[in-house]
Amino acid sequence: MAGVTSKVSLLPKEIGSLSRTVLHDRPGTLFVLGANGGMRVAPDADFPLFFGRNERDVHVCVGAGDTCVSRRQGLITRESSRWMLRNTGKLPIRFPGSRLVLGGDRAELPAGYTPLFVVSARQEHLLEVRIVVSASPPGAGAGPEAYEEQTQGRDLRELSPRERLVLVCLAQRYLRDDPQPQPLAWAQVAFELGELRPRERWSAKRAAHIVAKVRKRLSKEDGVPGLLEEEVPPPVGNALNHNLITDLLVTTTIVKADLRMLD
Known part of the structure; x- marks a missing residue:
């Protein structure tokens, strides 16, 4: 009508x-x-x-x-x-x-x-x-055109721009709704970041080091479980990064819109 x-x-x-x-x-x-x-x-x-x-x-x-x-x-x-x-x-x-x-x-x-x-x-x-x-505020519509971006600061984990970039690259299969997602391999993360930012020196070791620091910080400061090797029964495999990515998704620290960083 x-x-x-x-x-x-x-x-x-x-x-x-x-x-x-x-x-x-x-x-x-x-x-x-x-x-x-x-x-x-x-x-x-x-x-x-x-x-x-x-x-x-x-x-x-x-x-x-x-x-x-x-x-x-x-x-x-x-x-x-x-x-x-x-x-x-x-x-x-x-x-x-x-x-x-x-x-x-x-x-x-x-x-x-x-x-x-x-x-x-x-x-x-x-x-x-x-x-x-x-x-709704006066004059606001009710359809999708009325949407506005905001940041939900209550539960978001603190990430630096560099940490966010690496983590979005690492977690992209989850963000792209892969039916059986796994964290990207470190070599692939380094390759994609090197293609995206050729002036920066990206290596598998550097990317892994950045993510390891995030896991340790969130474990210590935010009490996030399952991010340290001693908390996960062997074989550890991808469990630490999977647990980290799951926490970042649940808290909406990273969302699908962040994939535009990889464009």
């Missing part, structure tokens, strides 16, 4: 991470974003939102290509004044931290930004959720 915003609308994947956006909309409006886009649902829409692996059977796709994820992994509905998450699949869904919502269980979604993770044996698949807290 002309002049009236739809109660349910699509979000293009180009929107970027919901962790770094201010959403001008009615309080209680739900935004959900997967790898291929998402949806906006008004609090009075009476619209059950399904998410899962099979893009044709759900409103928001998560875990495409990972057959461990259920075709319909979960459901978000409005009940009274609350948005409720229900796990309809077999895999657990993890809130930030260690809280798990198991198959058949339900949980209330908090206001604000919440990254959810479908925990597969292959990887954890990110589903971003944001519930609008404050009302």
